[in-house]
Amino acid sequence: MDNKIKNIAKTGYVAKGAVYALTGILAFGAAIGMGSSSEGKLGVIKFLEEQPFGKVLLGLLGLGLLCYSYWRFFQSIKDPENIGNDHKGIGKRIGFFFSGTVYLGLGVFSLYEIFKQSDSSGSAKSEMLPTEYLPYIFYAIAVGMAIKSIFQFVKVYNGNFLSKFHLNKMSNRKTIKTIKWLGYAGWISRGIVVGIVAYFFFKAADTAYQGDIKGTEDAFSFLRQNSEGPWLVGLVALGLICYGAYMFIKAKYRRFND
Template sequence: MDEKIKHIARTGYASKGTVYALTGILAFGAAIGLGRSSEGKLGVLKFLQGQPFGNILLGILGLGLLCYAFWRFFQSIKDPEDIGTEAKDVVKRIGFFFSGLVYLGLGVYSIYHIFNPASGGSKSGGSSMIPSEYLDYVFYAVAIGLAIKAVFQIVKAYKGDFLRKFHLNSLSNINTRKTIKWLGYAGMVSRAIVIGIVSYFFFRAADTASQGDIKGTSDAFSFLRQNSEGPWLMGFVALGLICYGAYMFIMAKYRRFDD
């Protein structure tokens, strides 16, 4: 595989890790009463823009997310690591493509937000794009898809297949191998839990979908915060996101590519 493609992939992993880690850090701060809440991926982008040299930070992150989107598209279409063309392999590659679409949107939004900062202040009215009588079915479909993804993450962690990407036997430092292994497990399981929670909220929101009650990650955090045990649950979820962000940084540094 071309070294430039590998560098693009590593940049993408680092940027994705930054988004997840900052999301977790901001949510954890809100859980323990430090600072205002800025949960969710879009909340991270707004937080960055509010910092000194915020537009520069936002631009760097946006370009990194575009790198990750490119890598996912490349995996899906070119299949550089020979995933295969059997049914399960095609499903995996289609998943890469949709993941690329998500991070392409985030990357474009990051860069667009630099030049149009006021655009992030309005709520999305995307639900009006779909006839209200079909929204509940769309929400159920999203919820089921997320639930399947959460289960897939758990199975992936249980089997430990993701560790093959690191070629651990080639690493001489035993502490590095242990860090990659346990941080990887923590990240995979934590992300599965977060996805499962968001799936649950989509199931709940399906009944009121026609009213535009869309539940995403930021709404999930808001719900957790409003419950009596909210700070504990929210803190747990936030730590999970931080773990997954750290796992992405490990991917950026130690992942090996099968040419």
Template structure:
């Protein structure tokens, strides 16, 4: 595989790791009372924008997210890892395509936040879709996210994600253990959050209301409603931090086919 493609992929993994690590850190801080919450991917972009040199940070992250989107599209179309055209292979490649679209949107949104006019705004809400089509759209999105959540659990259970690292070539056993346990914790936590988001979309389909759309931040709010909420939120947030660090390890140690 071309070295430039590998660099783009590794840059993308780092950016994805930043998003998940910051999501976990800010959520964990809010859960233990050390700060306000900026949960969710869009919340992280807002958080970075508010920091010193926020526009620069946002631009760097946006560029990295676009790199990750490009890598996902490359995996889907060019199939550099020979997943093939079997049902399983096509399913994975479609998943890569959807993931690429999600992170393309995040990357574009990051640059939109940089260049948008600060005085613009509107109090009105625009209904982009006819109401009769909303249930079908929401059911489709819910099904896709639910499948993705299940896939996270299956990956963790089978340990399939470990094959990307060629662990037998790594001499440092601490690094091998870190990859394993960070991967397990991160995938399970990510699956929990995505499962809750899928539930929200199924619920939104029943009411056919855009007001019912909820994402990662609402998933954490849902966890808090339980009597053990702060502990649940803390554990899941810690897991997302683990997933972020796992992405950093992916950027450094992931193997690619020549």
């Protein structure tokens, strides 16, 4: 595989790690009563936008996410690591394509936030979509997210996510342990959040025409409503921070099958 493609993939992993780490940090801050409750991927963009040199940070994040999107599309279409064309391989490659689409949108949105004019309100959320089709779109998203959540836990059970590191060729036991612990904590937390988001999309399908779009921020709000809410939010938030750190480690130690 071309080194340029590998570097694009690694840049993308760093950007994705930044998104998840900041999501976890913001959620953890909200759980212990510090900072705002603006959680989720869009909350991360808003947070960065408000920082000194915010537009520079958003630009770097946006470009990194576009790199990750490109890598996912490349995996889906070119199949550089020979995943194959059997049912399992096709399923994975379709998953890569949808992942690329999501992060393409997030990357474009990050860059859009740099150049947009500050106008009075942002009301037009779902007006571009025919409202009569929104419930079906929401149901489809709910099913897709539910399947994704299940696959997160299957990966945890099988430990498949560790195969790309070639741990048997590593000599540093501390690095191996770090990769495993961060990976397991991160994947479990991500599976929980994705599952809750799927539930929200399913629940919101009947009122989708109202533009009641759910996301990670609503997932944390749902956790917070429980009597042990702050503890649950805190644990899941720490897990997402672990997932972000895992992505940073993945950028360094992930091995590509040429």
